[in-house]
Amino acid sequence: MPVATTIPQFDLTRQYRQLEPLLAPLVQKVLAGGVYIGGEWVAAFEQAFANYIGVPYCVSCNSGTDALYLALRALDIGPGDEVITSAFSFIATAEAISLTGATPVFVDIEPETFNLDLNHVAQRLTPRTKAVVPVHLFGRPVDMGRLLALAHGHGVAVVEDCAQATGSHWQGRPVGSWGTLGCFSFYPTKNLGTFGDGGAITTRDPELAQRLCELKNHGQRERYCSVTVGVNSRLDAVQAAILQVKLGYLDQWLAQRRRLAQRYHELLADIPGLVLPPDGPGHSWNQYTVRLARDDLTRDELRAQLQQMGIGTAVYYPVSLPLQPVYQFLQYDPAQIPQAVAVSQQVLSLPLFPELTEQEQVQVAQAIRQVLS
Ligand SMILES: Cc1ncc(COP(=O)(O)O)c(C=O)c1O
Incomplete structure (x- = not known):
């Protein structure tokens, strides 16, 4: 007879119970406001999260998976390109690369940190390499100084997979502020999780931020004027409002x-x-x-x-x-x-x-x- 779990690996209800007095009226307020997609709640959270990471731009989206996919698309990565990443991560890291049409190139890890081994990254760089996707696995930051030196030396972009690492720092600077783009997940069990799916991309580059806004909204530059094949990947107003409160904690x-x-x-x-x-x-x-x-x-x-x-x-x-x-x-x-x-x-x-x-x-x-x- 299996014994009931008395100490779970994670329990999301405890945090909800603590925050319920704040969150329940907040959700009612958002619902009563009548704007459920986009709008001021989403804009306010994007600004707050950009400030937290220490970059000028944050573009929210529907999930960490979408964040990675959109980031690679914004860099024009596609068929014929190679993207180096860790052999040990959640499938979403590789999936995002494959969905662009590029080929994932998997490198081995350091067993102590569980993160990709930068010596192997150096060996796998080719003229077809367009980006490296380091994964800050379990919240442990990758050595971003060394990785950026390597990537810049070869003219390749760095797209950080920060899904498990919201709030991690490398040398005192938040992850997601080091690479060309930083990709976050707000899946409920993450360090900053919401009550559904959510994600965000951070960057210092205004052109990439603009392109991400288009890509996540059907490739539209203006309403009903699509300049590229995009997707529908939005953070809901309810989730954005919840995330903003939780960011304070x-x-x-x-x-x-x-x-x-x-x-x-x-x-x-x-x-x-x-x-x-x-x-x-x-x-x-x-x-x-x-x-x-x-x-x-x-x-x-x-x-x-x-x-x-x-x-x-x-x-x-x-x-x-x-x-x-x-x-x-x-x-x-x-x-x-x-x-x-x-x-x-x-x-x-x-x-x-x-x-x-x-x-x-x-x-x-x-x-x-x-x-x-
Ligand atoms: C390392 C890593 N990358 C990407 C993702 C994808 O995030 P999401 O579940 O929000 O799509 C996850 C989620 O578990 C993850 O752990």
Whole structure:
């Protein structure tokens, strides 16, 4: 008989309950205002988010997936082009590249940070490379100084996948302000999540911002005058209003995520075969992802035992991108991406969300120790 999960990997209802007194009347206000698409709520959130990231422009859209797709389209990336990205990410990163008609070029990762290995990026740059898409996975920022130097040296754009990293910093500067374009997701479990889908693209470039506005709105430059084949990708007014309120809490939630990660470091230290994610300045801890590297117990067995003890965990991600069925035609050999393959069999993301209590963390740690000792 499976045991009911008593400590979930994430629980979105706790945050909603805290904010309900603010959000319920706000939603009513937006609904009563009669403008549900575009309008002042969306414009106000875009301005607030641009300010938060420290760039002049933010163009909102329907999802993080759309943000990546629109960003690549704005750069005129298409068939015949190559875009380098990490072999270890959510499928959306690769999908956005493929949807433009370009070819994703997957590089292996650093197992400690889970982020793309910049030495491999350097090796895979060709005259057909048009962009690099670094993914700040689990909130851990990529070394943007080194990546930009590499990209600029080859004249290629950098499109940051910040879906899991809203509020992360590299050398004190927010992710999403380093690359040519920064792509964010407001999916409910992200650091800044809404109650549905949402996304945004940040940039310093006014022409790219203009092009993004056209692309996300049927390619229209003016009403009923389409200059390119675009899509319909809009952030709803209700979601924008909610996001603006939540943005005011983001720094306090990020501080809490950092505290929780620090406590996991202490509670889980010195367990044989359990590799903890190293601290990194500017990490926003969207996920606390450990690796289990033991011969006597697999990650899936650990996960099943924790589930029996009522502790929810998640596996992000069990199969690396080039080995997904959809990319079989690219004929990657697992030997080309050994770290991504190994890590995909070892990773386990523990419960972590700002409202997780210290007592719950102690229970999680005790359960892990019990299984692994
Ligand atoms: C790394 C990464 N990129 C892109 C996305 C896509 O974001 P969305 O779900 O908002 O489309 C996600 C979402 O999970 C993600 O984790």
